[in-house]
Amino acid sequence: MVAPRPRPGRLLSALLPILLLTLVGLPSALHAQDGDLALGKEVYDRWCAACHGWDGAGDGPAAGYMLPRPRDFTRGLYQIRTTPGGEIPTDQDILHVINKGMPGTTMPGWESQLPRRQREALVAYLKSFYPPFETLPAPQSVEFGRPGRVSDERLAEGRLFYDSIECWQCHGGAGRGDGPSVPELEDDWGFPARPADLTKNWMFSGGATVEDIYRALLTGLDGSPMPANSDLIDAGFMTQDQLWSLAHYVRSLSPERTPRIREVIRAERADPGEVPSSVGDERWEEVEPFYVPLVGQIIISPRWFDPAVSGVWIQAMHDGEDLALRLSWNDRSRSPDPAWMAWQERVLEVMEPREGDPVEPGERPDRFAVQFPPTIPTGMDRPYFLMGDARNPVYLWQWRSDQAGAERATARGMREIAPLDEGVLVTDSHWEAGEWQLLLRRPLLTEDGAGVLQFEEGVSIPVAFFAWDGDNSEEGTRGSISSWFFIHLEQEVPATTFVAPLVAFLLTGGMGLLVVARAQRREREAEGDPRADRPLPGAGSGSPEPTGTHPHPHPHSEDEV
Structure with a gap:
């Protein structure tokens, strides 16, 4: 039986209450x-x-x-x-x-x-x-799949696609954001755009995990030079799983964990004469690195809100005679590099504030400075961290990429720096694939007068760091800075430190065995066990006793032990 079709009038009558309720609820x-x-x-x-x-x-x-x-x-x-x-x-x-x-x-x-x-x-x-x-229609999220397990084979495949789709053009061969196209990169609004430094995943704008990296690779970063790679999958150039391999490779370029910021940098104790004099010395591979973040100098005019150097790794070693520091930081160019002149022009054009004398693009070197107090302070008193002031100066080690060696100086503020005599600092430096490595070495004690720090072992000494990227128009007060940290020179550990606990352990263990053995002997005597007549372990000279009575009976009774 076919149900009768409702008449239009009846249908409208049935729907009218619903329409009225909808209209009533719409304003709310x-x-x-x-x-x-x-x-x-x-x-x-x-x-x-x-x-x-x-x-x-x-x-x-x-x-x-x-x-x-x-x-x-x-x-x-x-x-x-x-x-x-x-x-x-x-x-x-x-x-x-x-x-x-x-x-x-x-x-x-x-x-x-x-x-x-x-x-x-x-x-x-x-x-x-x-x-x-x-x-527009409601947006729909894409399917990402699963990352799968990382392996050497997967990382090798990821590196293969890193090269084949030319990620290195922007991010560089080692991933430090130093690719050849970087000086010309800009976003959709015409502002200079730096590619991500892939060795610092904790600074990835979209997140640090392999899933975050995959999302950025697949969907791109709209408004930036970073394109979406989904079209490569659609075209059959690579599969979704191979894009995951690329994501795993990019993740592998950063440390396994975000660096922990520690206030004290430990200078390890080396054997005499074993302190390195070059940045490439294999002994550095065994020395723990410490990460120190750097930020733009925005206190003293002219200020700088676009620092290129965001952190430095410090390794330190001494042998009681000399102290050596190896400093490693990422820098997209070896300044001065003419290819970066256009970048300087654009950065200077768009960055505020415009304080002090006008700044023009030019050939500027990369620079680095290590800052100490002139004497080891008592308590927590330290000079002003921006290179001291007129009343409390600081002691500096200064290096620049366009000169051989480094110099020592006394600073009474960032604009008042007076060089000291040369000849004490040993220096070595090397730039490759977007990274500077700098070695600075000096005797712990010098013949200098007041104003030159004399290092001591076993004491935490304040230290701070400054960096300038010349191709980013940085010099003077325009650069990267740290706050005060501390460097602690490990003391030589006397042999008795290790021998005394060992001797105490052996003596305690021996006495314990002796007490247990005597207690067991008393129990056997009480039970009439013939084994009670056997000598205690460790009694006598350690060699078999002659038959008969011991010539020198023990003068103490068991109760006295």
Whole structure:
């Protein structure tokens, strides 16, 4: 039996209550959305507009002090996404960046700073800067698959694709961001763009894990020179699994764990005459490295908000006579390099603040300085960390890439540096594949007068570091700096330190065995066991006793033991 078709009038009558309920409920939904936008605008104006601009165009009053620039939301281009390249992100993608920030940039994470409702309202408000969010189909995340287990074969395959798709053009052969195309790179807004240093995954803007790296490889970083590689998979040039191999290889270029920042740098004790005099000495491979982060000098005018050197690894060794430091830091060029002149021009053009005398592009060397107090301080008193001042100077070791050797100096501030006599510092340096290695060596004690530090073993001595990248227009107060750290010269350990505990251990163990043996003998005597007449272990001279009575009976009774 076929059911009768409802008449249009009856159908409308049946649907009318539903339509009325929908229309009644619609204004409340719109008001809820308006409420989210209002809250999002309030949060944005308070915490985001200074960098991203009041209209979301990435042109806030602080934007000129940042490179890369803050995101321009009006273009709908988001770097960190799970959607295909060129498409808008999901709400969760935007929330993820708000929560975690973007390491290696000035964008902080807000997950612990703002309540979830405010962060979600902020997502809605950011989307309002790009109207197509309202009309485009809902974005869909791509399928990423699984990373699989890492192996030597997988890493070799990843290196093969690193070369074949020319990742090295931007990231360099060793991954330090020193590829030949770097001086000309720019983002979609025309600002200079540095490729990621793949040896520092803790500074990857999209995250440090192999999954994060794979996402960036597959979807690209929209608005930057980093393209999406999904088209290579679509074209059959590589498979998804091979792209995972590339992700594993990129991850392998960084340390297994993010470096732990330690306040004290340990100078290991070497045998006499075993302190290296070159950066390539194999003995350095056995010395523990310590990582010290560097930041731009933004206190003394003219300030610098675009430092090229973000950290330095320090290894230290001494033999009681000489102290040697091996300093290693990533630098995209060996300055001065004419190929980087155009980069200098663009950086100087876009970076604020414009303080002091006008700065022009030019041939500037790379520089490095190690700073100590002139004498070992008592307590925690130290000179001002920016090269001291008129009342409390500092003692410096200074090196530059366009001169042989290094010099010592006394500084009373970053603008008042007076060289000392030469001849005490031993220096060796080498640049290769985006990395400087510098050795500085000096006797612990010198014949210098006041103002020159005399090192002591077993004492923590303040030390600080400065770096300048000449091809990034850095010199003078424009460079990278650290705060005060400490270097501790290990003392020679006397042999008695090891012998005394060993002797104590053996004596304690021997006495314990003797007590146990005597207790067991008393038990056997009480039970009438004939074995009780046997001599105790260790009694006598250690050789078999002659038959008969011992010529010299033990003068003490068992109760006295």
